[in-house]
Amino acid sequence: MNAILMALPGAEHFASHLRGHLGCDAGELLLHRFPDGETCPQMTPAVEGRDLILVGAMDRPDHKIMALYLSACVARELGARSVGLVAPYLPYMRQDAVFAPGQGVTARHFARLLSGCCDWMVTVDPHLHRFHSLSEIYTMRTEVVPAAPEISRWIAANVERPVLVGPDEESGQWVAQVAAGVGCPYTVLRKVRSGDREVAVSLPPADVLAGRTPVLVDDIVSTAHTMIAAVEQLKAAGCPPPVCVGVHALFADAAYAELEAAGAGRIVTCDTVCHVSNDIGMSATLAQAVARMLA
Structure with missing residues (x-):
């Protein structure tokens, strides 16, 4: 498998299990924080011509989204053949309708953001209520892994x-x-x-x-x-x-x-979200979905 797997902050443990099932190379994602709070991703080894798998812990997502977006965009800039996202938990699925005046359907906007920087995504049981499938709002390839x-x-x-x-x-x-x-x-x-x-x-x-x-x-x-x-x-x-x-x-x-x-x-x-109650592993099943995306 000509793929490199890198973990976003907070997903290191899950990424290690996932890589063990995939047998792909491990990469390192460094997120340099400037004094003004801005972020600059740096990736090793080189991703040019290779498939990059980003693993993200997406609970409490707001402070993690920019790191994910910039990392995926930089990987494309550096010539990665494809950029995929493994998001065991997918946020921003609850606001799938307008529930009060002045609100919007934020699920659609978040989907547009991710679809614009990644080529594919696999996730576990997103909150699909008014949307019947992720393809209704995501334009990249997606696969839902059932728990x-x-x-x-x-x-x-x-x-x-x-x-x-x-x-x-x-x-x-x-x-x-x-x-x-x-x-x-x-x-x-x-x-x-x-x-x-x-x-x-x-x-x-x-x-x-x-x-x-x-x-x-x-x-x-x-x-x-x-x-x-x-x-x-x-x-x-x-x-x-x-x-x-x-x-x-x-x-x-x-x-x-x-x-x-x-x-x-x-x-x-x-x-899917790191917690003391975790006792049911999903990395093996997710690895199968990742392999299908890269086939």
Whole structure:
């Protein structure tokens, strides 16, 4: 493979695992910060005529975007044959519509920025709600890697007699896929949100939960309030402490501690966002998608 892999700040650990699966060369990306706060990327070895794979940790993205943009543009200036982005977590997907006067669809603008500096991108389970695929807003080649198979394998290996619980209606189809991979039943709760941090969910059906260990599954865990509300309902139904599984471990502010305090038996996430709860690796599956992009 005539490719060089470089990690943007914060993605070094994930990039190391990814490179191990790809067998490509390791490069070094130096981001020189001038006294006025501007950034100048420097790459070694030379990228001319080679495929460059940039690996970015894109949670809390605003201070990382310029480094990514400039690095991709400089690589093209230096003659890289192609520039690809591995973004295990893809931000700016929630604002997929105008929700209040004076706002815009920032998902489209972020997509235009990345599509203008990269040739391709692979990511894990972006928040696709009003957009059905990334191709609706991204003009570069993209591939979405599902986390469901890896989550199913983890649950099957670590939880006895599981029953999967989706914390809200939006999680229904996704939770069904994970349950099918495990070969266990599932149920989906109904969510009622009265504010950014005020969430209630419906009571789970007792007959589905009887004699099983509940496993709450969601894609993005940010404030964790939906998952906390579901944990409280499961406790009220007399269930054992639930296992909480998330794909992207954003955990804003004290969300992780609050979920623990609510009574979660165990909290597990994929390693798309670096966090102490990471226990489900996605680098091997992402490496397969990268190989397809470079084929």
